[in-house]
Amino acid sequence: MADRRLRAGVVLLVLLAGYALLVPWLAGVDDRVTDFAAARQGPSWAHLFGTDSAGRDLFVRTAAGLRVSLFIAVVCALLSVLIGALVGALSAAAGGWVDRLTMRVVDGVNAVPHLLLGIVLVALFRGSLVAIIASIALTHWTQVARIVRAEVLSLRDREHVDAALLGGATRWRVVRRHLLPAALPQALVAAVLLLPHAVWHESTLSFLGLGLPPHAASLGTLLQEARSSLLLGGWWTLVFPALGLVLATLAVAAIGAALRDRAALPERAGAQL
């Protein structure tokens, strides 16, 4: 079951990534160039997914948007893992009041609706890619921190760790050489589990007009555009970007769930948007 799910997810993701990477390159046109003579055309052989209100080809633009969204999601997931793994490992290795305080901070970050923090951050640093990535990474590291902390706690009292400490290794060295590498596989699974949320987060911010500027294609800006095109009957402006978003979510979620079952992580890991 887990393997079938994993395979289906990987195949779907490879197809989507291939579409996102190859189509803009093969098409040989800049997806941002407008052509108002061709505005608001339904799907046809010339424009498989139709065109938007500025005459841009949606087959190319959806691919470009998918590429941007997936890129941002991957960067955010990796950053979250970096922060989460460091915080989790150090907190567990330090123990005592440091650990308790860190876990309180984790609770605090979890208590705030993540999108709200994202909105505040992105509103204050408008249109900056760094702000978008930071707003996602800074709110999503807590799950990873929990997982890594639990793993390190279970490793901390093992014999090879005691041996290293007795041999005169510093605490930091033990964390770096013995504890973090052992917790890494779990942290990477957590990163995959974060991907769907990162995709949603980015597209949501862009949809609200706070993320990327409207001409830059991302799944969020395309759907923002669809909002007004819909009123003029342009169903294709909604259907194709939305399909891309949903399929990408399904693919990474399937991979994540399969990996989670293998790593025997709790069901709830990665459950928060």
Place this chain on the structure above:
Amino acid sequence: MTLTELPAPRVDDAAPAAPRPPRVRWRAAGRLARRRLLFVVPVLVVVSGGVFAVADASPFDPLAGYLGDRYLTASEQAQARIADELGTGRPWWQQYGDWLGGLLTGDLGVSRSFGQPVAQVLAERLPWTLLLTGVSLGLAVLTALLLGTWSAARRGGWVDRVVTSTCLLLQAVPPFVIALGAVALFALGLAWLPVAGLTDAGAELTVGQVARHLVLPAAVLAASQLPWLLLNVRQSLLAALADDAVLAARARGLAESTVVLRHALPTALLPFVTLLGARLPELVVGAVLVEEVFSWPGLAQAVVTSAVELDFPLLAVLTLLTTAAVLLGSLLADVAYVLLDPRVAADG
């Protein structure tokens, strides 16, 4: 202990846990609530302080927030004078201190994007948000309980398969896509329901008007929360049905409906209560998106407006308010858990 998970229930192995008398449970719940409230206050202070610190670090000039378009035309002296009056030139912690002081005395400042005092914006918009989220949450919970119980009781049947796969698919669709799809289908395509707003343009504010305009946003918000709730009910009911107590009930020859509804369901509902608390941030996020798409004049829409327009006084208050609502909601869920579960030894 984390906010969303209670400690593992401490079950006494030796003797089956006798239900504790209600008074003990209430006292335990009170202790839990008191301890958790002590956590709420520092989080709120840190979050709101963080908003001020981030605003200080951002390239955005607070004066632009206060002046709006006039910022571009105001002379430098005028700007300096206004900055002096507003105290925006001072370090952020002093401004934050003033803001906190104002908050405690009931002075929330003025919202530029709505041209009203912040308190008035809150008073006008909060009821609509409560109406929308209340109706949606009620709808989602009812549907989750009904369909979740049905599909667990007839596990593997066609109802179960349809419901489960619909939920799994719905989990992959962001709320704003559900909203856009619903608008395209029911408002534009079939023209059954209005596209957006609280009333038709220029119409009187009547119960009928609001009800007609509420249907679509409430259904969309409910649908965006439903899959998690429903799958949770189904899962815990399946677990409860595999319990020895249920086997014993069946062995006594009780009717299947009695077994499911009286013996299995009460056990299955406990995790559901915790999940409701844990899902609150998502409900807030869903409300933001649904209100934005449907131009519903609630607080969640004001979050977006104030962010887009950089209306800082309103944005800061809304951030604080939302965080407080989520914290208190999850607290309520945990208190309910302690009151409902005879086994939990509330550790507070």
